[in-house]
Every structure is written in structure tokens, then in C-alpha cells.
Amino acid sequence: MSLLTNVMDHSLDDGYAEAAARKKADGDDGLPKTLRAKLGLAVGLVLAALVVTVGAAQARVSAPVVAKEREELIDRIDAETDAADALEDQVDELRADVDARRQEALRDSGGDSSHLVGLLAGSVPVHGPGVRLVVNDAKDAGTGADGDPRGASGFSDTGRVRDRDMQRVINGLWESGAEAISINGQRLTALSAIRAAGDAILVDNKPLVPPYTVLAVGDGPALSDRFQNSADGLYLHALQENYGIRTALSTAEDLRLPAAPRVIVRTAQPITGKGTS
Incomplete structure (x- = not known):
């Protein structure tokens, strides 16, 4: 009975009691x-x-x-x-x-003949029948790392329209009988230059954005036939077949072309008098 009484009176071990007292003293x-x-x-x-x-x-x-x-x-x-x-x-x-x-x-x-001179020089706006040619990059042209078709560096044969492609197109239209030409609303003259700067095509130092819309004033049906059968027209067709470059050629009854921004002649001088030396 004394053992049972001791267990009832001391339910916790003395060690537990000492530990609890120590924690209380330490402020825990x-x-x-x-x-x-x-x-x-x-x-x-x-x-x-x-x-x-x-x-x-x-x-x-x-x-x-x-x-x-x-x-x-x-x-x-x-x-x-x-x-x-x-x-x-x-x-x-x-x-x-x-x-x-x-x-x-x-x-x-x-x-x-001042009006005719201005027309041929590109210094006056003109209108008349002709052809509309739209040239655009291929759908999957030279995709860059960010998915931008214009993000690829350089003009490799990846379905992108290059400056020399546009040069051949414009020269082919002149040769086929075009009397006035513009690209994306920019009038071309005898002093115009088409070249590349990085990834952009420039016309007279102004960058162009595809699609490239070319307007050429002339005898529409005849101009269209002559261009498509010319070497430059066949070259454009080969670009379409081989690289997927998109083109659309149509005739129009009345095209309106603006005047060139400026026509500056720095070297040529008119001949004065009837004789030449």
C-alpha cells in the first residue's frame, strides 16, 4: 500500500519536476x-x-x-x-x-515643254493608267530568334525581298515602258538609289517597310505584258517559285503618284547657246 500511495502522490518523476523548475527559473x-x-x-x-x-x-x-x-x-x-x-x-x-x-x-x-520636263524629272505629281505591283517577303521568311521575320540579319536566300530584287523590278518596269514609278508612295527619279542598310531596303535614304507597293504609270495592259515577259519579270517569277516571295500584279485605270521630295542636280549644267565646245 505504501508503494501505491507513493505513486499517487508523486505522479511525475523527480527529474521532470526539476527540469520544469529549471526552465521556469531561466525565463522560458x-x-x-x-x-x-x-x-x-x-x-x-x-x-x-x-x-x-x-x-x-x-x-x-x-x-x-x-x-x-x-x-x-x-x-x-x-x-x-x-x-x-x-x-x-x-x-x-x-x-x-x-x-x-x-x-x-x-x-x-x-x-x-516645261510640264513634260517636270513630269520626266519627277518634280511634279502625275496620274494616269498603269500597273500596281505588290512584292512581299515569303510567309516563313528568315524568322529570327524572337519570331520576327525582319529579325534575321542580312539578306540571305530565305524568302526575304532584297534591295537588288527591287532594283531589277524597277529597271524592268522602266524598260517595259513605265513613264513614272513610285515605291510605297515615294516617287523615283533618275537620281534615285535603291540600296540596303542592315536589314532594311532604302530608297533615297528612306527605309521601306514590306509589302512593297510599286505603282507604274503607262499603258496598263501593254506594260503588264511586256514586264511579265521580260528578263526581270521572269526573275521575279523565279523568286516566287523558288523562295516563296509573294507578288501580285494588276492593271489600274487611274494611278496617282506624288512628286519627288526634292530633285537636286549638283553637277550637270545646261548648255547655253546653240553650239557646243
């Missing part, structure tokens, strides 16, 4: 480690929420300033665009005035 709260971890996580979440709240408040305060700066930038862009458009209109008006004065001066001096 006796919480399980998992509970302390949860409390630490809760404190961290509270701090994170506080940081996010402060950041949102600061963003809300600075948002009107950013919006105002954005509106001011948009207003400046619009103003500069309007100014550029106004200057372009002024240039067009001055160019038209110069052309009118030149034609008047030629008429006063006995020149009766």
Missing part, C-alpha cells in the same frame, strides 16, 4: 517550438503588410504627380507633331509656288 515560457514559429510568422506577415500599406500610400500620393507629368509629355508630343505637320504643309506650299514660278519663267523664255 514553455511554449512549444511550433507555436513560437507560428507567432514569428504572424509577426513577419504583420510587418510585410505594414510595408505594403506604406508603399501603397506613397504610390497613391505620387500618382497625381506621375499622371500630370505624363499628360504634359503627351501635350508636348502633340504640339511638336502639329508643328511638324504645319512645317510639312508649308514646305508643300512653297514647293508648289516654286514649281509655278519655274513654269511661268519657262513660258516667258519661250520654253513650251
Whole structure:
């Protein structure tokens, strides 16, 4: 009976009692480690929420300033665009005035072919029947690493239209009887140059973007037949068959071509007098 009484009176071992007393003396709260971890996580979440709240408040305060700066930038862009458009209109008006004065001066001096000279030189806008030729890269042309068909470097034989391809097309149209030609709205003259700069095709130092729309004024049906049967027309057909370059040729009753931006002659000089030396 004394053994049972001892067990009932001392349910915990003396060692456990000593350990509990020691922890209490050391200031240990006796919480399980998992509970302390949860409390630490809760404190961290509270701090994170506080940081996010402060950041949102600061963003809300600075948002009107950013919006105002954005509106001011948009207003400046619009103003500069309007100014550029106004200057372009002024240039067009001055160019038209110069052309009118030149034609008047030629008429006063006995020149009766000023309009034809301006037409052949590309200095005046023209309209008339002709052909419309659209040349475009192949659908799977030279895809770059980012999936951009224009992303591949260089003009390799991968279905991309090259500068020398456009040179042959334009020369073939001139040879077939075209009287005036433009590419993507840019008038070609005897001084125009078609070349490459990196991955772009340039016409008079202005980059072109595919598809390339070529307008050629002339006798539409005859011009179309002569071009398709010419060496350059067959060359374009071979590009379509071998590399998948897309082309579309059609005739039109009335094509309108703008004047060349500028026709500057730096070297050639007119011959004065009837004789030559």
C-alpha cells in the first residue's frame, strides 16, 4: 500500500519536476517550438503588410504627380507633331509656288515643254493608267530568334525581298515602258538609289517597310505584258517559285503618284547657246 500511495502522490518523476523548475527559473515560457514559429510568422506577415500599406500610400500620393507629368509629355508630343505637320504643309506650299514660278519663267523664255520636263524629272505629281505591283517577303521568311521575320540579319536566300530584287523590278518596269514609278508612295527619279542598310531596303535614304507597293504609270495592259515577259519579270517569277516571295500584279485605270521630295542636280549644267565646245 505504501508503494501505491507513493505513486499517487508523486505522479511525475523527480527529474521532470526539476527540469520544469529549471526552465521556469531561466525565463522560458514553455511554449512549444511550433507555436513560437507560428507567432514569428504572424509577426513577419504583420510587418510585410505594414510595408505594403506604406508603399501603397506613397504610390497613391505620387500618382497625381506621375499622371500630370505624363499628360504634359503627351501635350508636348502633340504640339511638336502639329508643328511638324504645319512645317510639312508649308514646305508643300512653297514647293508648289516654286514649281509655278519655274513654269511661268519657262513660258516667258519661250520654253513650251516645261510640264513634260517636270513630269520626266519627277518634280511634279502625275496620274494616269498603269500597273500596281505588290512584292512581299515569303510567309516563313528568315524568322529570327524572337519570331520576327525582319529579325534575321542580312539578306540571305530565305524568302526575304532584297534591295537588288527591287532594283531589277524597277529597271524592268522602266524598260517595259513605265513613264513614272513610285515605291510605297515615294516617287523615283533618275537620281534615285535603291540600296540596303542592315536589314532594311532604302530608297533615297528612306527605309521601306514590306509589302512593297510599286505603282507604274503607262499603258496598263501593254506594260503588264511586256514586264511579265521580260528578263526581270521572269526573275521575279523565279523568286516566287523558288523562295516563296509573294507578288501580285494588276492593271489600274487611274494611278496617282506624288512628286519627288526634292530633285537636286549638283553637277550637270545646261548648255547655253546653240553650239557646243
